[in-house]
Amino acid sequence: DRRMRRHAARLHPDRAPDPIVGAEQAARLAEMHAAADLLRNDLRRADRLIDLWGGPDAAAEQGLPEGFLEEMLDVRMELESAMEAGDERGIDRLEAWADAEWAARRSAVAALLPGVEPVSEADRRAARRELNRWRYIQRMLEQLHPSPASMDL
Numbered sequence: 001d002r003r004m005r006r007h008a009a010r011l012h013p014d015r016a017p018d019p020i021v022g023a024e025q026a027a028r029l030a031e032m033h034a035a036a037d038l039l040r041n042d043l044r045r046a047d048r049l050i051d052l053w054g055g056p057d058a059a060a061e062q063g064l065p066e067g068f069l070e071e072m073l074d075v076r077m078e079l080e081s082a083m084e085a086g087d088e089r090g091i092d093r094l095e096a097w098a099d100a101e102w103a104a105r106r107s108a109v110a111a112l113l114p115g116v117e118p119v120s121e122a123d124r125r126a127a128r129r130e131l132n133r134w135r136y137i138q139r140m141l142e143q144l145h146p147s148p149a150s151m152d153l
Contacts, residue, residue, distance in 0.1 A: 105134035
């Protein structure tokens with residue numbers, strides 16, 4: 001982050017000697033910020049790695065474990081009921097469940113994509129399926145804590 005901020009300060013369009021260079025620097029600065037945002041977002045970073053290594057893309061691998069959608073439907077209905085009833089303990093319990101699931105999905109993806117070297121097609125497919133699960137959990141957490149930043153997933 002520190003290196004990025006220093007580089008961003010050097011690229012700031014106000015430091016450009018003329019408007020053309022300033023426009024070029026603004027474009028490079030925007031690219032740098034987009035790359036930094038990608039690196040900070042675990043879900044998007046894993047998604048991009050899979051894409052870089054040859055997929056499959058999200059449309060090609062939409063698999064989920066048997067019974068997962070039914071479990072999520074039950075949990076989401078329970079969450080909606082707790083929210084409507086103002087049941088803070090119930091909401092807290094479901095949030096703790098979602099946090100644990102989020103961490104488990106993150107760990108599973110990290111184990112399947114351990115470094116910067118491409119992994120096998122089987123591991124890319126398995127990682128994509130974990131990302132599918134992870135997104136469901138992410139959406140639930142966003143329902144609990146809506147924010148403008150969460151809308152970019």
